[in-house]
Amino acid sequence: MPANPPMIEVRRSAIQGNGVFATRRIRSGTRIIEYVGELIDNDEADRRYDDEAMGRHHTFLFAIDEEISLDGGRNGNESRYINHSCDPNCDAIDEDGHIFIFACRTIAQGEELTYDYAYERDGDEDEDTIRRYTCRCGTRSCRGTILAPLKAKRTRKRR
Numbered sequence: 001m002p003a004n005p006p007m008i009e010v011r012r013s014a015i016q017g018n019g020v021f022a023t024r025r026i027r028s029g030t031r032i033i034e035y036v037g038e039l040i041d042n043d044e045a046d047r048r049y050d051d052e053a054m055g056r057h058h059t060f061l062f063a064i065d066e067e068i069s070l071d072g073g074r075n076g077n078e079s080r081y082i083n084h085s086c087d088p089n090c091d092a093i094d095e096d097g098h099i100f101i102f103a104c105r106t107i108a109q110g111e112e113l114t115y116d117y118a119y120e121r122d123g124d125e126d127e128d129t130i131r132r133y134t135c136r137c138g139t140r141s142c143r144g145t146i147l148a149p150l151k152a153k154r155t156r157k158r159r
């Protein structure tokens with residue numbers, strides 16, 4: 001038995017599919033888990049995941065930079081199930097090339113963990129694309145899409 005029981009678990013989420021939930025109270029600032037996976041380039045990501053064919057966004061990719069993503073679908077862990085929210089309780093922070101999920105506020109036992117995917121966008125996405133990234137987080141500050149707000153220049157999950 002591990003000395004410390006895990007602070008998170010994966011189960012069905014009301015947002016979509018599986019989600020990650022706190023098994024106990026997690027204090028703000030806690031480093032919860034590393035986002036791990038296979039490092040792949042954009043061409044390989046496109047081969048593995050065809051969002052247009054799938055009709056909606058559904059990948060485990062996390063963009064490290066404009067060329068390289070982590071594919072949590074290969075050699076990944078529970079972190080790949082953390083859903084997007086427009087009013088998240090976690091943040092993904094790059095520390096020397098390693099992505100860690102931190103609690104950005106105190107999370108209650110049983111609460112679902114979320115962070116803002118803030119997918120990069122160039123501003124000329126068509127309606128189909130925007131529909132594919134519809135947000136269902138249900139928070140009051142929901143902006144209606146998983147895509148980043150226009151003008152925001154952030155490197156987050158790859159789309």
Ligand SMILES: [Zn+2]
Pocket residue numbers: 085086087135136137138139141142143144145
């Ligand atoms: Zn939302």
